Amino acid sequence: MVTDWLIHAGLVALYLFLAMVIGLLFMGIARKITARIQNRVGPPIYQNFLDLGKLLAKKTNIKHNWIFDFAPLFGLGGVLLILAYLPMGGYIMLSGQGDLILLLYILAIPALGFALGSGASGNPNAGVGVMRALTLMLSYEMPFLIVILSLMIFYNTASLSVLLQKQMNYLWGIAALPISALAADIALQGMMAEKPFDIPIAPHEIASGPLVEFGGKYLGLLMLYSAGSIVVETSLFVDLFLGGGIVLNPTVYGTLAYFVNYLVWLALIFVVWMIAIFVNAVFPRFRIEQAFKFYWKWPTVIAIAGLVQAYVMSVFLGVVP
Amino acid sequence: MKAEQIFKELGLEFEKLKVKGNTLPRYKAEVKPEKLEEAIIKFKSNGFNHFVALSCIDWIKDEKFELVYHLFSYKEKEDVFLSIFLPRKEPKYKTLRHLFPQIETYEREIHEMFGVEFEGNDRLGEFILEDWDDMPPMRKDFDTVAYAKKKYESVPLIDEGGEKE
C-alpha cells in the first residue's frame, strides 16, 4: 500500500519534472526555429536552461508587497495543479468525475495568480497588461467552451479519462470533429498568447506588460510557469483531439504502452507547438478589441458549426463512440 | 500671389539670398516687430502656408536678437524669411503659436537656448535642458568650454584605494 503510494508520488514528480524540461526545451526550439525563419543562426536549444539557471542564481531585491512575492509561486503552483489533472501520454495523476469542467475552472488559476502579482506591483504597464490578458481570456474562452461542449455531446462524457478511452477505441477527435478541432486550434493560439494574440505582453506597447516588474528569481519562477503553460496548452489540445497520444492500450501492453504513448504524446504536442510557432513568426499582433471581435466572430462561428455537427452526428445519425 | 507683390503691398524692402544647389528663390525682409503678425497672416492667406522654421540669431555686437520666421509656399514655390530684431537686454515678444502650431515648439526652444520671452506661450520652461544653472547656452557670450571644464572635469574620479591611473 505504502509502496504503491510512493511509486505513484515518484511518478507524479517525474512527470511534472519532465513537463518542465519539455517546456523549456520547446521554448529553446521555438527560439531556434524563429531565428532560422529570420535568417539567423539563433541560440542553442538548451539556451533556456541557462537563462533559467541564471535567473534563479541572481540576487533579487525587488520589494513591493507580499502579494507580489507570492504571485509567481501561485502561478507556478496553478500550472503544476493543471499538469497533474491533464493526462500526459495516457498517465493520469489526479482524476475525478466531470474533470473537463473542473479543468476549465483551474485553467484560470495560474493566470489569476499572475494577474494578482503584476497588479500588486503598481506599475501602470503591468495593469494594462493584466487587463489585456483577462480580456483575451474572455475572448478565446467563448469558442473554446463551445468546442468542449461539442466534445461532451459527441463522446457523451465529461471525464477526460473516459474521453481518452473512447478516442482510443473509436476515433480521434480531430477525425470525428475536424471543425471543432480547427476552432480549438485558433483558440489555442490565444491561450498560448502567441502572435497574433501576444497582446498582453506586447513589448513595443507596454514594455512586456505584466512581466514588467519581475526580475531575478521571480522571473525565473515565471519562466518555469510559462514552460509549464506550454505543455499544459499543447497537451490540452492533444488530449481533446489527438487522443492524448494513446496508441497502445495500457491494459494490454502494460508499462511498454505508457512509454510508447508518452513518446507519441511528446511528438504530438511538438507538432501542435510548431504550428503555433510558425504562425507566431509571420503575423503582427492584433489590438485587444480586434482580438476580442475576432474570437467572437469566426472561431465562434466555426465552433458552433462543430457543435451542430456533433449534435447531428450523435443525436440524429446515432453515431455513438 | 508672388512674394514680391506681397512685399510691395506690405511696403517692405527685401533682398534676395544667394542660392546654389537648390533652385527656388529666397527672399529676406526685415519687419518691425509690431507688424510681423500682420505680415505673416498676409503671407499665410496668400499661399505661404508651410512654416519651415523659426531661428534666433544672437548679434552680440549690435546688442540684438534676430528672430527669423521662415515661410514657404508650395504653390508659388518661393521661400520667405521675415526677420525681426529684439533688444538683447530683456528680449520679449508675443507668441505666434495660434498661426502655426509648431511655432510653439520653436518658441520653447528659443526661450531655453537664448532666453527670449514669448508672452502668451504657457509652455515655456524646461524643455531640452534639465537642471540648467547658467545663462542660456546658445548666447554668444556663453563659454561652453569653460562651463564643461567647471562642471564635468572638476568631478573627481572614484577613489578605489591603491589602484591609481
Next chain:
Amino acid sequence: MKEFELFIGPQHPGITGNFMYHLWVDGDTIVKAEAHPGYLHRGFEKLMERRTWQMNVALIPRICVPEPDVNEAVYAMAVESLMDWDIPERAKYIRTMVLEMARISSHLLTMGGYAGSIGLYTVGQWAVGDRDYLLDLFEQLTGARVYHIFIFPGGVRWDLPDGFLRKLEKVLNYLESRLEFYDKLLFANEVFFRRAPDVGVIPEDKAIEWGVTGPNLRACGYNYDIRKLDPYAAYPDLDFEIPHYPKFGDFEVLGHGCDCYSRMLVRRLEIEQSIKILRQVIKKMPEGPHTLKLPNPLAWKVPAGYAYARVESSKGEYGYFVISDGGKMPYRVHVRGPSYTHGINVTETIAKGLNIADFSQTIFSLDVCAPDIER
C-alpha cells in the same frame, strides 16, 4: 477607470531612439500626450560656432543618425550658396547616388522598426539584414559604415573606387528581389490591413500648416517632394515618380490617407523609386573631376550672408539655415529637422484619442528621429 500616466521612453522598446512621451491614459485611450526631448542634446549649434567651416563637416553627420548623409549634403549646399560655388557634374551625380542609397537604407530601417512595433519581428530582421549590403557599399565608398563624412562643400571627398557601380547594380538587383518578400509578409498581411488603416490620422487640410513634410505629407495625398520642387544635385536630369496617396500602384488603397498605412506604403514605394534613380545614375554617371579645387582648408573666407539649403531626406524636409559673418567659423547654424514637427507637435496632437496599442506604430510610421529634434 481612473486616468493614469504612462511613460513611453526613454527606456522603452516602443520608441525610436532616446526620447520620451508622457501619456495620460483613460482605459485604453490616450487623452493627452506630451513630448520630452533633450536626452540626446549635444549642443550642436553651439559647437558648430566654435569650429571652422571645414571642421564642421566631421561634426554634422551625427545630427541625424539613421540617415547622416543628408546633413553633409545640406551643409555643403549651404556653404556653396554662400561661397557662390558651382560644383562639377560628377560630384552632383555622386551626391545623388549617396543620398539615394542613404534613403533606401533609412527606409529599410523604418520598415523594419515599424513592423517590429506591431509585432512582426521577422520583417525587421530581414530588412536590417538587407540594409547591411548597402552599408558595405558605403564602407567601400567612404570607409565608414554609418558616419561617412563624404559629401564636402565643393564636391565629394574622393572619386568612386573601381568597379563600384557594378557592385551597386548587383546590390540593387538583390534588394529588388527582396522587396517581394516584404510585400508578402507585411504589405499583404491581413493583420496589417486591420491595424494600420485610419490609425494616427493627420487631418489632411492641416497637414501643411502643421509643418508635415516628406513621406508623411505625401501620405496625405500631396505630391510635394523637394527633389522635384526645389531640385538639387542631379535630380533635375533624372526621371522618377513621387508615390503619394492614393497612387499606390499594385497595392490596395485602404483607409482614407494620412494614416499609418499610407505612410508605410509611400515609404515602400519610394524604395522602388530610389532603385530606379540609382539605376539611372549608374547609366548616366559623367566623367570629370569629383570636386572643385578647394582653398586652404584652415582659412576659408566665407562671405557674410544668409543661406538656406534644403534636401528631401527620408523623413521629410531637412534644411540648414547658415549665417556667416565673414569669419573663419559659421556665425550661426540653425538645423531644421523634419522630426521637430513630426515628433513634438504633430504627435502630441494626433495622439489624443489613440489607443495605447497604436501609439508606438504611429511614431514609428511618422519616422521620428530623436537626435535631429534636440541636436
Next chain:
Amino acid sequence: MNENPLPSIIPDKEWKKIQRMLSKRSLWMIHFCTGCGAMEMPPVMTSRYDMERFGIIPMATPRQADLLLVTGYVATKTLKRIVRVYEQMQDPKYVIAFGSCPINGGIYWDSYNIIKRLDKYIPVDMYIAGCMPRPEAIMDAFLKLMKDIDEGKANGWMRYRKYYDQYRRNQMRIFKRWDE
C-alpha cells in the same frame, strides 16, 4: 551574488563558478538607446551578426536585464535615467560603454551638455573605442566581457556597492534633484 542555496553540498567556490558560467552565457541586455551607437545595434541583433547566438537578447525592462549598453555620448538628462535604470537592474549586472564619447567626451569634448567620463558616475566593465564602433567590435566586446565574467574580473556592480557614496556624490554634482 546570490547566497549559496546548498552550502553543505556545493562548496562556495564552485557555486560562484556555476553562477559565473550561467550569467556569462545568458546576458540579457536592456533595450535603451542612449546615444548614436544604438544605430549599430540593429545589425548586431539581426541576421548578419546575430548576438542571440551567445544568448544575448534585448529585454524591455531593467528588472529583467543584466547588461546595460551605454551606446554613445551621455547627456546630463540621460545620465539620470541611466543611473535609474542601472540601480533597478538586479545584481550581478554589467555595463558596456560604446564609442569614444563615454571615455573622454570624444568629439563633444567641449559640449556643455555631455558628461565626459562615464566611469565617474557608474562603474563600467568594458569600453569599446571608435566612433561609432563596428558590429565586429561590439561582438568582440561581448566575448571579452564573457571572458571577464568567467575570470571574475567584471565586478563593476560590486564596486558600485562598495563605493556607492562616492558614486552618488559625483552623480549629485550633476543632478540638481534626484526625485521626479
